[in-house]
Amino acid sequence: MKLTIQVNEGPYQHQSADSAYYFAKAALEKGHEIYRIFFYHDGVNNGTRLTTPPQDDRNIVARWSELAEQHDLDMVLCVAAAQRRGIVDDGEAERNGKDATNIAPGFRISGLGQLIEGGVQSDRLVVFGD
């Protein structure tokens, strides 16, 4: 089955970030295709490489990056949500005159149309959040 996953909550604050990861991992292991993972609301905070959890805790951001690399996943942070919350890639830094970037490997920033398109193109849209 072809899936698009929407993650609406931030890492560590809310279990959705963990549940979405475990769901994605299990789906891939079962042979399903993940068309896209779209991060919205505080979910965009899953995509900052500056995250530094305590050493005895899971690294949610690095875990996403590794999964993306292993399975060539398309992980998209909503641009409007990312701008509000200070998640920046090279293009956004240039456009908005920011002096740094913080996007994690495997993520890209794009528009909400990517979420809608995921709903159109996939067999199922699975939403994680409150």
Place this chain on the structure above:
Amino acid sequence: MAEETKKFMYINRKAPYGTIYAWEALEVVLIGAAFEQDVSVAFMDDGVYQLAKGQDTSGIGMKNFSPTYAALGDFEITKIYVEKESLEERGLTLDDLQHLVWEDEDEDWAEKDSIRLVSRAELGDVLAGQDVLFNF
């Protein structure tokens, strides 16, 4: 893009202020309108407050985005479901909500009501008939 049309429903369950869910959900609805799917929007639980008339956010330093709901008809979003029990549980009636309309070009732009008041059971049936549910 796939040529097929899917039944998309956006479900709004949260109060308009206090969290950003309602506002960012509305942004998704507006962007999604460009994709020419069969779109409907539902309001239930505290989400019914999103449509409340006379919102005044001047005391909380937030943008009052409630006028945007009145523009949904212009985006060809004509099916807006409001759950009856959610209104009743909060002491609200349809009269407390904005009067949302759309213009039917097939009937000489006749103005028609967008809001469909449905029971919890009826809304369940509507949900079951959708292809894609966006839940906010």
